[in-house]
Amino acid sequence: MRLPALAAILSIALSITGVIAALPAPAAAQSSAANAPRVRVDTSLGSFVIQLDAERAPLTVANFLQYVREGHYQGTIFHRVIGNFIAQAGGYDRNFVAKPRRPTIPNESGNGLSNRRGTVGLARTAAPHGGDAEFFINLADNAPLDPQPSRWGYVVFGLIVDGMRVVDEIGAVATGAGGPFESDVPLKPIVIENIEELR
Numbered sequence: 001m002r003l004p005a006l007a008a009i010l011s012i013a014l015s016i017t018g019v020i021a022a023l024p025a026p027a028a029a030q031s032s033a034a035n036a037p038r039v040r041v042d043t044s045l046g047s048f049v050i051q052l053d054a055e056r057a058p059l060t061v062a063n064f065l066q067y068v069r070e071g072h073y074q075g076t077i078f079h080r081v082i083g084n085f086i087a088q089a090g091g092y093d094r095n096f097v098a099k100p101r102r103p104t105i106p107n108e109s110g111n112g113l114s115n116r117r118g119t120v121g122l123a124r125t126a127a128p129h130g131g132d133a134e135f136f137i138n139l140a141d142n143a144p145l146d147p148q149p150s151r152w153g154y155v156v157f158g159l160i161v162d163g164m165r166v167v168d169e170i171g172a173v174a175t176g177a178g179g180p181f182e183s184d185v186p187l188k189p190i191v192i193e194n195i196e197e198l199r
Contacts, residue, residue, distance in 0.1 A: 037061070038161070038198040039068055043078075044191045045170055048163025049198065050120050056111040057157035060122050060131070063105050064157065067133050068195045072099060078170055078190040079181065080136075087170045088123055088136040094189045096179025101132040109153035115145040118167070120158035128152035139171040 037052045054061040067073060073090055076099060080088040092098055105122075107129045115121055119138050124131035137160065138145075147153030160167055170190055178185030 037065065039065075040196050040198055041073075041163075041192060042194045042196070043166070043170070044189070044193065046163065046166035048166045049161050050158040051161045052158045053113060053156075056113050057108045057155055059105050060108050060155050060157040063102075063132075064122075064135065065197070066102075068197060072133055073192050073195045076192045078186055078192075079179070080184045081171060081173060081175050081186055081190075082139075082184050083171055084140045085142065086136040086138055087167065088134060089190075089192060090123075091134040092179070094191055096181075099133070104130050104132050107131065107152050107155055108157070109147040109155040111155065113156035115142040115154060115156055117141050118160045118164055119156045120160065121145065121154045121156050124154065131155070137167055137170075139167070 037054060038049055039052065040047055040049050052061045052064065067090075075093050076090050077092055077094050078087050078089040079092050079096070080086070091101075104124070104127070107124070113119065115138050117138055117140050121136050121138065122131040123134035123136050136154075145154045170186075173186045173188065173190065175184050176187050177183060178187075
């Protein structure tokens, strides 16, 4: 499972910030490079565009783009959606079969990018450097996912620059048990049909 101790992290987030409200889309300042690579994610609920920050998270972006180019994400689902927290995808097909993955990569959290609403991060296991193909979209400001002096965080490597309305629709779907997961699985599968590089 990715994002370990999710309930505990969410509890911390709520205790620090109170009830997390939906905020305006984040400023593009977090990923300001005019020529930054972008990908369009086509899902069964609509499309959105991610601008990738190859300057702040070069290893993570290169890893993500390699999965994109290999067609890894086609037919994968959003298997974990928690309203006002995160929407996570990229590891399982609609039958909850885990897709093959390459070795994990070094954790680039602490790169100056924060897990703000609309940013895209790399999911990982409890191991600090346990991220591979799965990614998540922050549906709210999730500062507790950022690194702290005493622990690793979750690296941010992209920003939704178009289609946040679609992401919010994903974040509002009904969820329950599904496959190996006891909760937070969309009751109607949300399938990633394709991810395409735009430049």
